[in-house]
Amino acid sequence: MGSGPAGFYTTQKLVSRKNINVDIYEKLPVPFGLVRYGVAPDHPEVKNVIKSFTTTASSDQVNFYGNVSIGDSLKLEDLVEAYHAVVLCYGSSLDKLLNIEGERSKNTVSARNFVGWYNGVPEDKDLEIDLNCDTVCIIGHGNVALDCARILSKPANLDKTDITNYAQKLIFNSGIKKIYLVGRRGPLQVSFTIKELRELINLNPSGTRLEPSTIFTDYQIGLRDLVSLTRQRRRLTELLLNTSINGDNPSKDFSGIECRIKFMSKPHEILSDENGRVKCLKIQKTKFNTREDFVNEGANPIDTGEFESIDCGLIIRSIGYKPLVVDKNLPINHRLGAIVNTNGRIQGHRSLYCSGWLATGATGVIAGTLNSSLLTARSILEDIDCKQLPGVDADRPGFKMISKILDKKSNQVVHFKDWLKIDDLEKQSGKALGKIREKFVEVDKMLEVASGKQSDH
Numbered sequence: 001m002g003s004g005p006a007g008f009y010t011t012q013k014l015v016s017r018k019n020i021n022v023d024i025y026e027k028l029p030v031p032f033g034l035v036r037y038g039v040a041p042d043h044p045e046v047k048n049v050i051k052s053f054t055t056t057a058s059s060d061q062v063n064f065y066g067n068v069s070i071g072d073s074l075k076l077e078d079l080v081e082a083y084h085a086v087v088l089c090y091g092s093s094l095d096k097l098l099n100i101e102g103e104r105s106k107n108t109v110s111a112r113n114f115v116g117w118y119n120g121v122p123e124d125k126d127l128e129i130d131l132n133c134d135t136v137c138i139i140g141h142g143n144v145a146l147d148c149a150r151i152l153s154k155p156a157n158l159d160k161t162d163i164t165n166y167a168q169k170l171i172f173n174s175g176i177k178k179i180y181l182v183g184r185r186g187p188l189q190v191s192f193t194i195k196e197l198r199e200l201i202n203l204n205p206s207g208t209r210l211e212p213s214t215i216f217t218d219y220q221i222g223l224r225d226l227v228s229l230t231r232q233r234r235r236l237t238e239l240l241l242n243t244s245i246n247g248d249n250p251s252k253d254f255s256g257i258e259c260r261i262k263f264m265s266k267p268h269e270i271l272s273d274e275n276g277r278v279k280c281l282k283i284q285k286t287k288f289n290t291r292e293d294f295v296n297e298g299a300n301p302i303d304t305g306e307f308e309s310i311d312c313g314l315i316i317r318s319i320g321y322k323p324l325v326v327d328k329n330l331p332i333n334h335r336l337g338a339i340v341n342t343n344g345r346i347q348g349h350r351s352l353y354c355s356g357w358l359a360t361g362a363t364g365v366i367a368g369t370l371n372s373s374l375l376t377a378r379s380i381l382e383d384i385d386c387k388q389l390p391g392v393d394a395d396r397p398g399f400k401m402i403s404k405i406l407d408k409k410s411n412q413v414v415h416f417k418d419w420l421k422i423d424d425l426e427k428q429s430g431k432a433l434g435k436i437r438e439k440f441v442e443v444d445k446m447l448e449v450a451s452g453k454q455s456d457h
C-alpha cells in the first residue's frame, strides 16, 4: 500500500524470487510518492530513481493499481483476506503542529502544503498563500525548510523544471526580501545537511547571515572545539561558523533575497492583524547552560523568559511529518510517528508488514528508505521460508477479490500503462512551455486521460 520509494524498493527485493507476485496500490492516480511530490523541482537528478521504479512496474510479476486508497477505497481486513502478505508503506501524509496561539492565522501554512502546492499535489493546488510580503519566517532547521527557503529565493532556471506553472509565476513575482529560518536549538543541533546548506548559501553568498552573528563566540566556540565531532557534523558546523564570520561583513550593494539563519528561538505565538492575517512571529529565546551542551547534538536548551518579535507576512511551519492512522487496530508509536514493528514485521499482526517512513518515522533520504525496505522484504522472505506466513501454499484471490470491492464503489483503477499516458501528456505540455513537464493537478483530469479520453491539458 503506497507507491513511493518504500513501495518500489520492497517490491524490487520481493520479485527477485520468481514465484512472488506483487500488487502495488496507490491512493493517487499517479505513482512515486514524494519523489514526484516532495523532492524539489530544481533537484531533477534525485528523481532518476523513477527509471528503475518504471522497470520494476513493467515486470510481469508486478501490477500497479492507482486511485485506490487504504482506509477509504479498501479496508485493511479486505487486503489481509485477499493476499498472503500486506506491506503498508503509505508514508507520512500529515504534518506536525506547533500547538501555539495563532497557528491558524491567514498566511501561516505548513511546509507539507507549500511543497505540495509548488509540486502540484492535487489537494494542495488551491492553497491560499500570498507571497506579496517583505519577510517570511520558516520554522524548523531541517532539509525541507531549506528546500522552501531555496525555492522562495528564486533559483536560476526554476521555470525550466517540473514546478507547477502557477507556483513558478507567483514565486517569481513575489515581493519577498528577507527569509528567516527559525530554529529552537543551536548550530550543532540543526538537522539539515551540508550539501543543501551550501546550495542555499551559494544562491546569495553575501546575503546569508547567522543570528545572532555572535552565536559561536557567545559560547567561546572556535574551530579547535569541533575536532571531536563526527566528520559530517564537523564540516557542516565549520560552514556555519565561516558563515557567521562572513555575516559580520555583508556586502553593501546586496540586492537579492536575504536569508537569516536564526538560532535559539522557540516559537511562542503568532500574532495577526485585524483581518486575521499573520503580522508577526513571537519567539522565546533559549540558551544552553554550558559550552558542553552547545556542542552536544542531543542537547536541549532552556527557556530564558526573554521574548522577541519578528515582523513577517508569511509563516511556513517546517517541523516534520507524521502518519495518518488508517486502521484503529494498528499499533502506533506516536513519539516516532511510525507503526510499531521489528524489521518491518508489524507487532501483533501476522502477515502485516511496513516499510519506509511509515516504519521508521518521517526521517531520512531515499537511500535510507531503501535500507528499511530491504529489511522488510527480507523479513517476508524469511517468514515464507520458515512457514511463518499462514497459507502460502494455497492461492489467495488477490486483485480478483479487490476488484469486486472497487467495482461496487465505482472506483476507477489506474494501471501503470494509464500512468504512462499521463506521463507522456505531461511531458508534451512541459515541452510546449520550455520545461521538463507540466503536471496535471486535478485528479479528474488524470482519470480522464487514464480512461483514454484526451484531456485539454
Ligand code: FAD
Pocket (backbone or CB within 6 Å): 001, 002, 003, 004, 005, 006, 007, 025, 026, 027, 028, 031, 032, 033, 034, 035, 038, 039, 040, 043, 046, 068, 069, 070, 071, 072, 089, 090, 091, 092, 093, 115, 144, 147, 326, 355, 356, 357, 358, 363, 364, 365, 366, 367, 369
Ligand atoms: P512516500 O514517498 O511518502 O510514499 C508514500 C506513498 O503512499 C505516496 O505515493 C502516497 O500517495 C501513498 N499513500 C498515502 N496514503 C495512502 C493510502 N491511504 N492508501 C494508498 N496509498 C497511500 N530524499 C532524498 O533522498 N533527496 C531529496 O531531495 C529529498 N527531498 C525531499 C523533499 C521533501 C519535501 C520531503 C518531505 C522529503 C524529501 N526526501 C528526499 C525524503 C524522501 O522523499 C523520503 O525518504 C521517501 O520519499 C520516503 O518514502 P516512502 O515510500 O516511505 O513515502
Ligand code: NAP
Pocket (backbone or CB within 6 Å): 097, 098, 139, 140, 141, 142, 143, 144, 145, 147, 183, 184, 185, 189, 190, 191, 192, 196, 266, 267, 318, 319, 320, 321, 362, 363, 364, 365
Ligand atoms: P527534520 O529533518 O526532522 O527537521 C525538522 C525540524 O523541525 C528540526 O529542526 C526540529 O528541531 C524542528 N522542530 C520540530 N518540532 C518543532 C517545534 N515544536 N518547534 C520548533 N521546531 C521544531 O524534518 P524535515 O525537514 O521535514 O525532513 C524530513 C526528512 O526528509 C529528513 O530526513 C530530511 O533530511 C529529508 N529530506 C532530504 C532532502 C534532501 O536530501 N535534499 C530534502 C528534504 C527532506 P529539533 O531538532 O529541535 O526537534
